[in-house]
Amino acid sequence: MFNFQVILTLAVFGFVFFCVISEKLDRMKAAFFGGALLLVFGVSSLHEAWTEYIDFETIGLLTGMMLIAGVIGQTGLFQFVALRAVKLTKGRFGLLLIALSVVTALFSAFLDNVTTILLLAPVGIFAADALHRRPYLLLMAMGLSANIGGAATLIGDPPNMLIGSAAGLSFGQFMSNMGPMAIIALIVTLAYVFFTNRAELKPTGDTITTDSFDEKKYLKDRPTLYLSLGVLGLVIVGFMVLPDLGITTAEISLAGGALLLLINKGEPEKLLHLVEWPLIFFFLGLFVITGTLEKVGLIEVVGRFFASLTDNPFLLSVILLWLGTFGAALLSAVPFVAVMIPIVSAAIAHLGLDPATAEPLWWALALGACIGGNGSLVGSAANLTLAGISQRTREPLTYGKFLRLGLPTVIVVQVFSTAYIYLRYFAFA
Amino acid sequence: MPSRLVEKFMTTELITCHRGDKLRDVAALFAAKPIGAVPVVKKDNRLCGIISKIDLLGFFLPEYLELFSNIDFIQDFSTLQSCNLDVLDSNLLLATDVMSYEPPTITLDTPLLKCAALMQKKGVELLCVIDEENHLLGVISSTDIARAFFGKYLG
Numbered sequence: 300m301f302n303f304q305v306i307l308t309l310a311v312f313g314f315v316f317f318c319v320i321s322e323k324l325d326r327m328k329a330a331f332f333g334g335a336l337l338l339v340f341g342v343s344s345l346h347e348a349w350t351e352y353i354d355f356e357t358i359g360l361l362t363g364m365m366l367i368a369g370v371i372g373q374t375g376l377f378q379f380v381a382l383r384a385v386k387l388t389k390g391r392f393g394l395l396l397i398a399l400s401v402v403t404a405l406f407s408a409f410l411d412n413v414t415t416i417l418l419l420a421p422v423g424i425f426a427a428d429a430l431h432r433r434p435y436l437l438l439m440a441m442g443l444s445a446n447i448g449g450a451a452t453l454i455g456d457p458p459n460m461l462i463g464s465a466a467g468l469s470f471g472q473f474m475s476n477m478g479p480m481a482i483i484a485l486i487v488t489l490a491y492v493f494f495t496n497r498a499e500l501k502p503t504g505d506t507i508t509t510d511s512f513d514e515k516k517y518l519k520d521r522p523t524l525y526l527s528l529g530v531l532g533l534v535i536v537g538f539m540v541l542p543d544l545g546i547t548t549a550e551i552s553l554a555g556g557a558l559l560l561l562i563n564k565g566e567p568e569k570l571l572h573l574v575e576w577p578l579i580f581f582f583l584g585l586f587v588i589t590g591t592l593e594k595v596g597l598i599e600v601v602g603r604f605f606a607s608l609t610d611n612p613f614l615l616s617v618i619l620l621w622l623g624t625f626g627a628a629l630l631s632a633v634p635f636v637a638v639m640i641p642i643v644s645a646a647i648a649h650l651g652l653d654p655a656t657a658e659p660l661w662w663a664l665a666l667g668a669c670i671g672g673n674g675s676l677v678g679s680a681a682n683l684t685l686a687g688i689s690q691r692t693r694e695p696l697t698y699g700k701f702l703r704l705g706l707p708t709v710i711v712v713q714v715f716s717t718a719y720i721y722l723r724y725f726a727f728a
Numbered sequence: 729m730p731s732r733l734v735e736k737f738m739t740t741e742l743i744t745c746h747r748g749d750k751l752r753d754v755a756a757l758f759a760a761k762p763i764g765a766v767p768v769v770k771k772d773n774r775l776c777g778i779i780s781k782i783d784l785l786g787f788f789l790p791e792y793l794e795l796f797s798n799i800d801f802i803q804d805f806s807t808l809q810s811c812n813l814d815v816l817d818s819n820l821l822l823a824t825d826v827m828s829y830e831p832p833t834i835t836l837d838t839p840l841l842k843c844a845a846l847m848q849k850k851g852v853e854l855l856c857v858i859d860e861e862n863h864l865l866g867v868i869s870s871t872d873i874a875r876a877f878f879g880k881y882l883g
Contacts, residue, residue, distance in 0.1 A: 375797075382801060421795035425802075428790060431809045511804035519798070691791040 304342045305595045311336055312588055319634050322677075326634070327577040330584030343591045352590025356464035356549045357457070358582060362574055363552025364454050367531055368410035369573025370559045374524035375517035377406060377418035382514035385426040392432050393500040396440050397489060399423055403441045404448030404485050409535065412449045412456060412681040413575070416442065420688045429512075435694045436496055439704050442685040442696075443488050443673050447712075449681075450669030451481035453538070453548065456679075457578070458627075458636040458668040463548070465640045466661045467654075470538035470548060476662050477669075480719050484670055484712045491708045526562055530555050578680075585637050593641045602645020610650055613725045616663035617717055619643065623667020624713050628674025628706065636668045659724040666716045674709040676701040732840040737876045738857050738866035744769045747776060751787075751821040754779055764853035767864055768827045774862045777827035780852070784826060788813055833858045836865065840876050843868055 311333040318329035337343050343352070371377075384398040399419070407415040423441050427434035449456030453463045453473040463473060493500055518524060534555035538548050560570055592598050609615055619639075626635035643664060647657045672679030676686055676698045682705075689696040744767045745754050757766055758781050768777040790810030793799055805811050815821070832850045834843055834857055843855055847870055857866040 378796075378801075421792055424792045425796075425808075428792070428808050428810050511807045512801045513803060514801055516800040517798065688792075688795060691795065 305597065307340055308337060308342055308588075308591050308595050308597065312592060315585070315588060316630065316634065319630060325577075327581040327584070330581050330588065330634075332584070334584035334587030337587055337591045343587060343594060347594070348587045348590065353583060353586040354461070354464055356547055357460045358579060359547075359549030359553050360454065360460050360464070361457060361582070362579065363534075363549065363554070363556035365411060365414075365574045366556030366559055366570075367527065367534065367552070368414045369570075370523070370527045370563060371410065371531065372414045372418055372573075374520055374527060376524055376528070377415065378422055378517045379514050380406075381419050381422040381426075382512065382517065385422070385429075386510075386512075386514065390430050391502060392427075392430055393493070393502060395426060395430070396437055396492070396500065399426070399437060400440045400444040400485070400489055404444040404451075404481075407445040407448035407681070408451040408455045408481070409531065411575075412445045412679065413684050415448075416445050416681045416684045416688070420685055424688070424692055433694055434689070434692050435696070435700075436492065436499060438685060438689055438692075438696065439701070440489065440492050442682055442701075443492075443705065443708060444485060445681045445685075446669060446672045446679050447481055447484045447488060450484070450666060451478045454552070456632070456669050456672075457582075458632045459665055461633075461636050461640060462661050462665050465644065466658075468658070468661060469542055470535075473665075476658075476723075477665060480666060480716060483715055483719065487712050487715055488673075488708045491711055492704070495704070495707075523563065527559055530559050581633075582637075585634060589637050589641055592638070598641040599645050602642045603649055605642060605646040606649035612652065612656055612659060613721060615646070616659045616720050616724070619660055620663040620667040620713060620716055620720065623664050624671035624674065624709060627668045627671030628678045628709065631677055632668040632672045632679055636664065639664055639668075659720055662724075663716075663720055666720075667713070670709060670712055670716065673712075674702075674706045676705075678705075732876055733836065734834055734838050734840065734843060734857055734866075734868055735836045737840065737872045738868040739872065740866040742767070742864065742867065744864065745779070745823050746771070747822070747824045747827070749823045750819060751784070751823060751826060752816050752819075754823055755784060755816050758784065764869060765867075767831075767854075767856050767867060768823050769864050773864055775831075775833065775856050775858055775864045777824075777829045778831040778852075778854070778856065779823060779827045780854070783828070784816075787815055787821075787826060831856060834868070835859070840873055844870075844873050844877075847873070 315329045315333045318324040319326045338345055338348060381399060381402055384402050385395060388394040388398050403415060403419050406419065420438060420441060423437045424434045427437050446456070450459070451474070453459050453470045459473060459477070462468065534551055537551040541551055542548065563570060605615070608618065623635070623639070626639070643660055647660065672682065676682050676696065682701065686696045686701070743757055743761060743763055745757065747768055747770070754766060757763070765778050765780040767775055768779060770776055788811060790808060832846050832852060832855055834846065834855050836857060846855060847853065854867055854869045856864055857868060859865055
């Protein structure tokens with residue numbers, strides 16, 4: 300079976316993953332080049348790529364949501380809400396940490412995690428500064444919360460979009476299956492942060508006046524804000540009702556994004572910068588590579604291996620959960636999930652599981668990948684963004700620093716996830 | 729029409745500092761004279777950098793403010809811990825801590841319009857005039873250039 304096509308596909312796959320891990324070359328450049336190489340050597344054709352490999356459901360959903368998040372981001376809403384939270388907690392640092400974490404989780408559940416961090420983290424640094432505290436813990440808690448919030452919904456995090464589209468799981472299904480566990484994860488994570496940093500977060504009783512800033516100044520363009528929130532609301536309602544009529548989530552989010560483009564007065568050129576094109580192109584390359592891996596039969600081999608491990612769906616879920624956790628922490632969640640999806644599909648087909656019995660496997664993979672992203676600095680794009688922002692503080696986040704708090708919280712949370720999967724899908728099923 | 733060259737309009741009475749100078753002494757230069765920037769030179773008068781007034785004022789402010797698209801919401805900056813008006817009191821801060829390396833430079837025969845273009849492009853108010861060996865010969869400010877071009881409108 301090791302003919303030229305298989306070897307080339309493996310080499311391209313290895314090259315892209317080497318680039319993702321080592322960061323020697325940008326991952327988008329590597330994946331896009333790798334995909335093009337497979338096409339030019341005829342291992343796959345552009346026609347196959349376009350019609351079979353590239354998951355336009357994910358690409359469309361991602362593009363639409365990026366436009367919506369981008370427009371809402373420009374209105375100052377994120378900063379307004381976060382500053383209001385700072386004011387309401389009246390300078391109590393522990394309370395502020397909880398408030399900003401919850402705000403971050405909520406925003407990132409419905410909007411892009413990177414946008415959320417990009418807009419909220421500076422407010423965290425500002426608040427810590429105004430309260431004469433070091434921003435490190437606050438930033439860490441916000442970063443961890445962004446990934447947890449993203450895990451809660453279909454649109455919260457790209458791995459969920461990939462899984463939802465591949466397994467045909469709806470927005471409502473994500474909310475009801477991932478939502479409760481995300482809430483548990485947020486509580487457990489914050490509890491862990493508080494427990495391990497009790498000295499720093501102990502209430503001191505002293506409060507500091509926060510009247511010296513006026514968060515309303517951030518809302519410059521209220522008409523755009525109300526319109527874009529209205530569109531986001533419509534899109535979310537659409538996610539819940541329209542799929543029954545045969546309209547996909549990608550179509551709904553693209554329609555929402557298109558509507559915002561239509562009513563926005565900004566320059567077309569600038570508006571299109573709201574779309575994170577590097578991620579879209581990374582996906583295009585990655586889809587061609589995973590599609591080709593499947594075509595040459597490599598995915599089938601690994602899938603059969605998975606199926607041979609156990610035919611017990613619970614054990615398989617646990618394996619996927621923890622594999623996803625460490626895969627995401629070590630490799631970053633998106634490429635890991637993109638490869639795992641066809642493997643899991645192959646394993647499911649091999650074991651002959653029906654869609655309902657197979658569902659917990661997908662939730663396990665999603666929980667593993669989204670929350671596992673908290674395990675290391677490179678685990679998710681939001682973490683890397685956070686690290687970039689923290690360069691402007693006296694205490695920048697480093698790989699080691701992130702790992703020391705991130706990895707233990709992830710392990711504790713995933714123990715709860717394991718229990719959640721067992722209790723919800725197996726013990727009482 | 730005579731060609732407008734840097735040579736005719738530049739300032740040769742130079743206010744400069746050295747890399748090892750204390751920042752507080754550099755700050756004193758700005759307090760004494762209405763200048764926008766101070767070139768940093770080596771002992772042999774070769775140019776090695778420049779310190780602008782705005783860069784020095786930025787020293788009082790926290791770096792993270794750059795991340796905000798607008799700062800109107802902060803009414804009283806003095807409540808921020810990182811705003812430190814005494815930061816320049818320190819003897820440890822030197823010219824090298826704030827100077828920009830490789831500032832835009834020109835030569836004696838650079839046309840004035842090119843200077844104006846450079847200033848606009850790089851967002852600076854002062855250009856250093858150097859010879860082939862990087863010796864500082866003078867400086868030309870946006871005020872000098874304005875005098876050259878707008879002088880004809882004088883009463």
